[in-house]
Each structure stands twice: as C-alpha cells, then as structure tokens.
Amino acid sequence: MAKAMRANPEGPAPGRRRARSVAAAVRAPARKSQPAARASRADKSALRREAILAAALEEFSARGFAAARLEDVALRAGVGKGTIYLHFHDKEALFQELITTMLVPFIASIEAVPPSGLPIRAVLERFVDLFLREIYGTERRKLIRLIMTEGPRFPQLAEFHYRNVVKRAIAAMGALFASAHARGELRNDALVRFPHLVAAPAMMSILWSGLFDRFAPLDAAALMRAHLDLILGSGGAS
Amino acid sequence: MAKAMRANPEGPAPGRRRARSVAAAVRAPARKSQPAARASRADKSALRREAILAAALEEFSARGFAAARLEDVALRAGVGKGTIYLHFHDKEALFQELITTMLVPFIASIEAVPPSGLPIRAVLERFVDLFLREIYGTERRKLIRLIMTEGPRFPQLAEFHYRNVVKRAIAAMGALFASAHARGELRNDALVRFPHLVAAPAMMSILWSGLFDRFAPLDAAALMRAHLDLILGSGGAS
DNA sequence: ATTTTATGACTGACCAGTCAGTCATAGCTG
DNA sequence: CAGCTATGACTGACTGGTCAGTCATAAAAT
DSSP, X not given: OOOOOOSOOOTTTTTOOOOSOHHHHHHSOOOSSOTTOOOOHHHHHHHHHHHXXXXXXXXXXXXXXXXXXXXXHHHHHTSOHHHHHHHOSSHHHHHHHHHHHHHHHHHHHHHOSOOOSOOHHHHHHHHHHHIIIIIITSTHHHHHHHHHHHGGGOXXXXXXXXXXXXXXXXXXXXXXXXXXXXXXXXXXXXXXHOGGGGGHHHHHHHHHHHHTTTTSOOOHHHHHHHHHHXXXXXXXXX | OOOOOOSOOOTTTTTOOOOSOHHHHHHSOOOSSXXXXXXXXXXXXXXXXXXXXXXXXXXXXXXXXXXXXXXHHHHHHXXXXXXXXXXXXXXXXXXXXXXXXXXXXXXXXXXTSOOOSOOHHHHHHHHHHHXXXXXXXXXXXXXXXXXXXXXXXXXXXXXXXXXIIIHHHHHHHHHHHHHHHHTTOSSSSHXXXXXXXXXXXXXXXXXXXXXXXXXXXXXXXXXXXXXHHHHHTOSOOO
16 A cells, blocks of 8 residues: 555656756856856856746646655756755745746736737737737746645735735726726626626636646637637627 | 745644544534434535535635645544545545536536526626625635636546536636627627636636635725726716 | 444655765965 | 965755554454
C-alpha cells in the first residue's frame, strides 16, 4: 500500500534531470545594448530569480501550492534548492511574489485604456482581443487560475488581487457601461449594475481550459465573440 | 523558523475536540417508520459514513485536497482515524467518492426537467431558482468549487464530471435554446452555439463567494436575474 | 465466548527549511 | 596584465516535523 500519494504527477517528477543550467545561458554575454559586457553577478542573480519564478509558476500551477515541491522548482529552474531561499523567504513568499510581480505590469494598463467616445461594441472587442492575446494565450492564464484556485487559502492574496485588479476593472467597466447606457447603446441597465457579467465568460474559459480541454476543447475566441453578440444584440437571426 | 506551514488554518485546527460522537446520535432509536427498532449495524455504519463524508467536504473545501488532514476529518466526524479506512480505501478514494456520491442524486434531475413549451424566460427563471436554492444556497456550492479547483489534478474526476454533468447540461440547454430560437424567442444564435454562456455567471458567483465575499459580498440572486435580463432583453430602461 | 467493528499509537515516507562547505568571480597586488 | 586572495553566491546532504496509512488492542454486538 501507501503508493506515492502525490496525485496525478504529470511531467516533471520522473526521469527529469536538472534543466540545462541557467549558468550556461548566463555565461553567454548576449546583452542587447552592451554586447561586449559580461553578465555581472547582479545580472546572473536576476536571471536566476526569473528562472525560479517561471519554474514556480509551472509547478504550482500543475500541482497546486500545497503539493508542489520546492525541490522540483529548483530542478526545473536549474538551480540548487538552497538558491531559492537566497531569493525568497519561504515557500509562501515565493508564491505570493510570483502572483504579485507577474500581475503588477498589468495593473497599470487596466485603467490606462482610453474610454474615448468609441461605441461600446468596439471597446469591448478590444478588451476581448487583449484578453485572448495577453492572458488566455499566454502563461498568465495559469496565473489567473492559480488565484482562483488558491485564493481562498491566501486571504491577503485575494484581497490584494481584489483591490488592485478586480475592483478597478469593475469600476472602469461600470463607468464605461454607464456612459454607453446614457447614450442609449444598451438595451437595459443590467451591465451597469453588474459589470461583473461581462467578464464571466473569460473566467469560464480559463476554468474550462484547465478542466475539460483535454476531452472537449473550447474555442475561447468564438465563445467570447458570441458573448458580445449576445449582450450587445448584434446581427444574428430571428 | 519552519513555522507550521499550513496556510491559513481557519476553524478546526486549534482547541477543537472531537465532535459529539455520532455514536450518541446513533444510539438514539429515533427511526421514523420503525420507532421501536434499534439502530442496526448497517444503519450505524451508514450514519458514520455520512458523517465522514460531511466532515471531509468541510476539510477538503477549507484546505484543499493536499493540505487537508485525515485526522481532522476524523475529529470533525467524531470517529477515530482508523474508521475512515473501514469505509474508504485511501484519501483519494474518499475525495472521489465524496464528489461522486454527492453529485449523483443531481445527475438524474438534470435531464428530468420538462422542456415543455414554456417560454424560454420562464424555463431559465426556474433554473436560476433551482441553482440558487439547491446549489448556491447549500453546501453543494463547496462541492462545485472543489471540482473547479481540484479538477485539474484529478483527470478521472474531471472526466466523470464532464460526461455526467457538464456535457448533459450543455446538450439539454442547447436543445432548449435551439427550439426557442426556432420559435423566434431569441435575438440571435449565440446561445444555441454556446449554451455554456448561460452558466458562466453561476460559476462566477461560486468562485466569487470563495474569493471576495469577505470584503465585497455579491448578491448572487440579483446577479443571476440581471444576467437573464441581459441575455433575454427584458423590460429595463433605454 | 466469539466475532465484528472501532480506535489511536505507531511507522515510514516525505519535504520545508538550514548551513557547512565549495568555487566562480571581483578586486587587489606587483 | 597575470597571479593571488577575499568574497559571497551557490549547493545539496541533513534535520525536524508532519501525516497517510497500519495494526495490535479494546469495545461492542451477538
């Protein structure tokens, strides 16, 4: 009895051997603007940190926070286990920083979108494109899923994400819908009262991709477009 | 260093002492139809099993599969740890049976809903009520969230759930929308092509309740009603 | 008394986090 | 510039604690 226990390994565990050391990549002096400069210690350190974060995203996202092993993270990053602790205080700090630092670049761009006088349809189409290109189509999708699945166990993280992403996005969307509604571009005030609704299919796509894509792939782009048709009442039959 | 590690305990861990033994409840001969009959072994066994399942739902849902401790499940169920192994082969089997047995009663009712000639709006309102009353308003909500969060690590479970719940529900909804569309009750065919869309706000409500309810409660009933207005284009302003 | 069921102390595996030792690099010296 | 030393980034074997699963014993049922 007592077989492994670690649910559904996937990938890394078995015959994996330490990813081709970052050291190799580091040694290559390929710095764009200063071609001749050797990688300094600071450069290498930063590269290692990045490698650890990328590896952590993979492992946490494949196994969940509790079941992910830091040794696997180290292995995947091509560093020793101890190195992780030179960059992060502990497992939880690594997790929190992973979420935080990978999301921060996006926080700025959330409200930076010009709410110009474009028709609501055009604005939403841009958001759909943005979502598909910059989130759904990248490893950021895994990040969002991590927040959704681990959030309940990390209240600080959920709160951070709420205050910095969700709340702002909802406020921005609400304003957008309010003005569109005032201009008579919406059939009713449902979206003004619950701007959340516009994002529901996006969340669903992300969840679906993790759960059912294996045996029932979902065309997220088509789904999102259909959703726009649905809530904005485009062409269509009948 | 090396402090506890178990992220965000909540509830049970500290000074908890074994829930008032089920044995006590079991001993009370309160059987409805056979008032005099002592609780038989089979009855007691079944009660214990139920208690374990209920406790497991609480623990798994609060901590996640990997971090939940079977000793806590036993404590909460008011039984010894060994007793769990009289009813379930191992931790994973307990988890899978939890999901499976608590969902099976619902599987039947999914397709049993009369797709009679009612207007689509009335049918959907019933579904919304059903969802709010039988899922969102009960501990089944935790079950659904568990599937969403642990599903990726338990492919069998995800597949079971897909084949027995999701696929059927989508098929039934699709048929419903197709006939409504044929009768001219829908503006376009978005819902016919992606019946998924009708469920997205329900999924979102469940996720939200686990993540953000603490500091930004969401009125799920109002959200669902607004969603119906939105996709069916009811009264409203403008 | 015998059989069935329940229990919780125990075991072994596992893993987060540590730290003494290694070694590449920065910087100094002649 | 070549050689040498000091530095601290890096490593992985190790420790301590945790927990799934077992099993000898106790309790209950018949």
